[in-house]
Amino acid sequence: MTIKAAILGFGTVGQGIYEILQTKRRQLHKLIGDKVEVTSILVHNVHKERFLPDNVIVTDRFDDVLNQKPDVIFEATVGIEPSYSYLKQAIDQHIHVVTANKVMFAACGHKLIQRAEQRIGVGYEATTAAGIPIIGTLTTLLQTNNITKVQGILNGTSNYILTAMQDQNKTFSEALQEAQTKGYAEADPTNDIEGHDAFYKLMILSQLLYEKQPDWSAVSLTGISNLNETDLISAEEKGEKIRHVATLELVDGELKGTVEPLFLPPSHGLFGIEGVDNAISVTGDLVGSVTLRGPGAGQLPTASAMIEDFVQIWQTTPAKQFI
Ligand SMILES: NC(=O)c1ccc[n+]([C@@H]2O[C@H](COP(=O)([O-])OP(=O)(O)OC[C@H]3O[C@@H](n4cnc5c(N)ncnc54)[C@H](OP(=O)(O)O)[C@@H]3O)[C@@H](O)[C@H]2O)c1
Incomplete structure (x- = not known):
């Protein structure tokens, strides 16, 4: 199986996630038993130059992301909305979510966790001191x-x-x-x-x-x-x-x-x-x-926390077909 990943936000952190998913491709495959492929990226301004392969959809419409039926969404945008609404929808569609967005998570994280009912993974290690594994500890x-x-x-x-x-x-x-x-x-x-x-x-x-x-x-x-x-x-x-x-x-x-x-x-x-x-x-x-x-803080420490969250979720949360 190929795990389909979407990235919301392609700034400092979003680009770090993309980079790690490429450079750690083999190690991730070994850890979780499946390949991970980024199929869509959500941004605010689609006209910025981004140098991404043609098979990655870059869009400013969240529906385009959902239409790709991702298995996991990495969220690295700013502010409470629209990120909270997007992650609610994702959870309702049984998509695991991993976020770095501290402003959103401080205000609404508990509601996302409740909504996920432990059937869907909600990773938020990166929201709090990025590379320091305090949430996991x-x-x-x-x-x-x-x-x-x-x-x-x-x-x-x-x-x-x-x-x-x-x-x-x-x-x-x-x-x-x-x-x-x-x-x-x-x-x-x-x-x-x-x-x-x-x-x-x-x-x-x-x-x-x-x-x-x-x-x-x-x-x-x-x-x-x-x-x-x-x-x-x-x-x-x-x-x-x-x-x-x-x-x-x-x-x-x-x-x-x-x-x-x-x-x-x-x-x-x-x-x-x-x-x-x-x-x-x-x-x-x-x-x-x-x-x-x-x-x-920083690109790789923050993205590292998000990728580790994803690995943990994939290793411990029931696969989509059993939810
Ligand atoms: N940077 C760090 O070291 C760090 C550490 C821990 C946590 N965080 C958190 O991680 C998140 C991302 O930080 P960052 O430094 O990567 O920010 P950034 O460089 O400013 O990037 C933000 C990205 O989000 C996109 N975006 C903003 N509003 C959007 C919307 N309404 N719809 C779709 N896309 C939208 C932007 O699109 P465009 O590219 O089109 O403008 C951009 O790609 C923030 O919540 C931040 O608090 C950051």
Whole structure:
């Protein structure tokens, strides 16, 4: 059998998925017993030059994707809609879905999972710190632990800026400009530096761990743009690092979430996280504190998480004919 795959969105992440499906063709065949072929790609603007083979349909109509009867859809577009509606339709047609779209998944992921009823795979490892396998670790390897706290550096752009400010004495705007030049920060960096991006990831973790999220309006977000020289000097004098930290904690049965700059002592699990790296520490009642660190963004790390999700789904979810 040939597994038919569709990719929604052909930007940084979508192209990474396509590339891995080509370069890892043999390894994937060995792992899942079938060949994978990309049959359609959904984009916003079909007129962009894309250098794809003629047998891959490039379209801006989701119906064209469904008409190809894909077995799996990789979703790498932006925003809640139309992505949520597309994935709902896909699940209803027994198509496995794998997404990197954190904004959509923070808001609607639980509804997709419910809709899939464990018969259809819903992969979302890439939504939360991209290449760091935190979702897989929590769902498969820390199931018996009660997780009481999650704390993470969940945005590489803000961490890059903070590292440059502290280690190279750059001002905030110099560090931001450098991050933009290197392609780590968008032209409009608001989502990254004000904590919105980390917030979405924290909400996805909250839903996974506790099947609920704190009231979004009660989660306090403080960005890094107001840090000043006094803060940096004070951290240096105490031998501490300032990091933009997202925290989710269960306090007296209540979920509390924050994203804020924190002064971390050398003993803290997130102290040594530098540059664009991300890291997540989880505290479990049995295991204690475990920290995972790695690339929280980027083409191949993000696409890698999506391909691994797909392999896992294909190996463990019933084949379409048995659903
Ligand atoms: N980049 C990363 O490192 C990273 C890491 C983790 C998660 N993510 C998430 O992955 C998703 C994709 O990110 P990206 O960096 O690949 O974005 P991107 O480079 O901006 O690409 C977005 C793609 O989606 C397409 N698109 C946008 N709106 C669409 C619509 N309404 N219908 C059909 N196609 C549409 C665009 O089409 P056109 O090409 O025609 O414009 C483009 O191909 C985002 O949700 C992001 O949050 C990204």
